[in-house]
């Protein structure tokens with residue numbers, strides 16, 4: 001099974017040496033990688049593998065990086081994926097800064113690998129905090145993603161690995177309603193062959209584990225939609 005907690009990064013760059021350099025260094029840092037060397041491939045892959053972040057070169061043959069960015073933002077299944085743009089010229093950088101591209105951040109070439117990794121982590125810290133070892137809190141819950149420990153009201157909780165990954169997902173975006181398909185992608189990995197009812201079973205186990213001492217139920221079932229981490233009882 002894929003390591004569901006390692007962030008998956010799609011790297012889009014047409015220069016083979018650059019592509020290799022970026023991928024090598026990201027993998028060394030523990031990221032999972034998919035690669036594309038033109039815009040069309042990038043658009044296909046983005047919809048297919050649902051990366052946690054896309055590193056996207058501005059200058060690409062055929063479909064430009066900027067057009068890829070625009071198309072990613074216009075499609076429902078890729079709209080939310082963070083984009084880190086690689087730009088060569090300051091005029092390009094100005095446009096990215098002006099946010100008319102939809103990119104989340106940008107790095108100007110020539111850049112150092114350290115800078116690229118730092119920017120990658122910074123974007124992930126905002127969008128997938130559990131994946132880069134951040135401490136997550138919600139109400140009286142504390143999740144230490146570095147040491148894989150969970151506490152509620154100061155008391156240690158014992159969670160199975162799947163329940164732990166589900167909780168990571170919930171705590172990254174409290175209040176957000178997750179469909180069972182989305183939870184499956186996150187907690188089991190994108191290639192997993194798992195029945196959606198299995199998601200219900202594990203959410204049920206997580207709910208039970210969190211309620212150990214009769215505290216408030218923080219998992220809300222949203223009929224017809226899925227689940228969320230929510231303190232709203234109504």
Ligand code: CA
Pocket residue numbers: 013014015057058059060
């Ligand atoms: Ca290029």
